[in-house]
Amino acid sequence: MSIAVKGLLFDMDGTLVDSRSCIELLWRNWASRHNLNFAEIQAVMHGRRGIETIQIVAPHLDAQTEVELLLAEEALMLEGIVAIEGAQELLSSLDPNQWAVVTSAPRDLALAKLAFAGLPLPTHIVGADDVKDGKPHPAPFQMGAAKLGLTADQCLAFEDASAGIQSAHSAGAQVCLVSAAGGKDTTGLAQWQINHFAQVQIEQNNGTLNVKIK
Incomplete structure (x- = not known):
């Protein structure tokens, strides 16, 4: 696929x-x-x-x-946070301008968690403090796409929660559920599902990302 x-x-x-x-x-x-x-x-x-x-x-x-x-x-409860399998390898394979983090956490807390888990820090991030309306409103994913110079319908969103899936779908993005940490889609809006990112392979083709799900 x-x-x-x-x-x-x-x-x-x-x-x-x-x-x-x-x-x-x-x-x-x-x-x-x-x-x-x-x-x-x-x-x-x-x-x-x-x-x-x-x-x-x-x-x-x-x-x-x-x-x-x-x-x-x-902010004092970072102990125990770990990266989802394959996330470090996937993010490291991408150009910084090809991906963004769209989170309901405040920006500083999000960066602290990503750093604690040993993940690459994003050049582009949308945090709780960046939008007036949070998920499930489409604004967070619309802003995330805009930070990449794109519209949401040009993007694939990875989410684990129904509020986020609804947000990404309403923004126009394609959506993939990530279930490794117990993620569930009660909306039925996610088109794809993975357990972890080791199941994802990216092929670059003149600015287009061909995302293969194993």
């Missing part, structure tokens, strides 16, 4: 790095502090910015204050 595109857009948490245990512990502790049901939080948190998750599950709280506290905690 081969997909011809001009650029690649990568989510980070759960896609390039396996950080779910850290993130779920963070939110589990937060839920306990506020006497909230963690299962309800877990159902909506993956792929979304923290501020929007809080607005959904705890509209009575000051979301901005709460997310700032959570982010300060998360």
